[in-house]
Amino acid sequence: MRESTIMRIHYGTALGAVALVAVHVLFRFTQDFSDSLQYESVIANYQFLPYAGLLEIILVLLSIHGFNGLRVVLLELRQGRAYEKAVSYGCLAAMFAVIAYGSRTIIMASAGTVS
Amino acid sequence: MARRGLAAEAAGTAVSPSRTVTLRISRENPADARGGERGFSVHKVPVEKWTTVLDAILDVKKHIDHSVAVRYSCRQATCGSCGMLINGRPRLACFTKIDELGADTVTVEPMKNFPVVRDLVVGFERLFEAHRGVKPYVVGAGGSGGPPGAAEAAPQTPEELERFVQFSACIKCGLCNSACPTMATDSSFVGPQALAQAYRYVADSRDKGREERLKIIDESHGIWRCHFAGSCSQVCPKGVDPAMGIQLLRGYLLGFRK
Numbered sequence: 001m002r003e004s005t006i007m008r009i010h011y012g013t014a015l016g017a018v019a020l021v022a023v024h025v026l027f028r029f030t031q032d033f034s035d036s037l038q039y040e041s042v043i044a045n046y047q048f049l050p051y052a053g054l055l056e057i058i059l060v061l062l063s064i065h066g067f068n069g070l071r072v073v074l075l076e077l078r079q080g081r082a083y084e085k086a087v088s089y090g091c092l093a094a095m096f097a098v099i100a101y102g103s104r105t106i107i108m109a110s111a112g113t114v115s
Numbered sequence: 116m117a118r119r120g121l122a123a124e125a126a127g128t129a130v131s132p133s134r135t136v137t138l139r140i141s142r143e144n145p146a147d148a149r150g151g152e153r154g155f156s157v158h159k160v161p162v163e164k165w166t167t168v169l170d171a172i173l174d175v176k177k178h179i180d181h182s183v184a185v186r187y188s189c190r191q192a193t194c195g196s197c198g199m200l201i202n203g204r205p206r207l208a209c210f211t212k213i214d215e216l217g218a219d220t221v222t223v224e225p226m227k228n229f230p231v232v233r234d235l236v237v238g239f240e241r242l243f244e245a246h247r248g249v250k251p252y253v254v255g256a257g258g259s260g261g262p263p264g265a266a267e268a269a270p271q272t273p274e275e276l277e278r279f280v281q282f283s284a285c286i287k288c289g290l291c292n293s294a295c296p297t298m299a300t301d302s303s304f305v306g307p308q309a310l311a312q313a314y315r316y317v318a319d320s321r322d323k324g325r326e327e328r329l330k331i332i333d334e335s336h337g338i339w340r341c342h343f344a345g346s347c348s349q350v351c352p353k354g355v356d357p358a359m360g361i362q363l364l365r366g367y368l369l370g371f372r373k
Contacts, residue, residue: 003333004333004369007339008369072339072340075335075340076297076300079301079303079336
């Protein structure tokens with residue numbers, strides 16, 4: 001993939017994440033802030049499907065943006081064909097792992113399998 | 116009192132008093148079998164209001180220590196040979212008057228982000244290689260390298276010229292690359308000099324090699340590694356603004372500019 005395409009995705013995910021995290025923060029104003037981290041409240045959020053979808057999208061956007069940022073930082077630290085390949089594939093794998101683990105949490109909480 | 120040697124009508128001209136500054140010259144010889152450790156030689160040099168740093172270094176070289184290595188040629192900020200760190204900032208030695216530094220001690224060191232050849236002389240191989248890499252010439256209609264022939268030469272409006280003319284002033288002195296923080300860590304980074312030159316030709320209405328050139332700089336150590344610190348533009352002795360050129364080039368790559 002060309003670097004300009006990757007950077008387009010990088011900037012796009014940043015803008016998307018800012019907008020959606022703003023919505024996520026605004027949701028906190030629907031109740032007392034101290035209540036928002038109560039167990040029942042968190043589970044209720046996950047079980048409200050549009051909100052669970054919002055969290056999933058934020059997870060994907062931030063993972064893509066964050067791991068590409070990490071890739072860029074690591075590429076600037078050291079150079080070398082093997083190193084750069086390892087960094088690129090390593091970051092891609094870590095990104096998928098984080099998305100998979102986060103999605104699992106969201107799906108399980110949303111499906112009510114968390115007691 | 117009339118001074119000896121001055122014409123009578125010039126006797127009233129105020130002559131700036133000369134003073135003495137301490138010139139610290141970085142000394143290093145990587146080729147030295149003993150390890151080539153870096154040190155400084157310290158000299159007291161008399162300076163006048165018009166004395167440049169290069170004048171002072173050449174004064175030391177001529178009268179005190181012949182072994183000081185310094186590269187220079189035109190002495191008028193045209194050849195780009197005498198770039199060095201002067202009191203920590205990349206400058207042209209021939210274009211920097213000691214008086215304007217406002218310091219009694221002047222420290223000169225080789226430019227950062229370049230391999231040191233000896234003392235104040237650095238190797239420009241990487242700079243020239245990156246410069247060559249972005250095809251720094253107008254590509255003709257047939258996609259051929261080199262300048263267009265007479266038949267291909269096209270007139271330009273002042274507005275078309277305005278888009279790139281400041282970037283034509285680059286003298287390849289390397290000061291921008293020396294000031295660039297990305298160059299310090301990323302040894303494969305193309306660098307602000309080459310990127311500014313890429314913009315110079317991409318923005319040229321006569322050039323037909325835009326796509327090819329954009330492809331060259333659109334790689335993992337290309338244009339996207341610039342953090343827009345802007346230090347390249349701060350230090351350019353010719354008033355070129357590489358940081359702006361890089362942002363404008365990004366506009367082409369992202370499709371904001373046509």
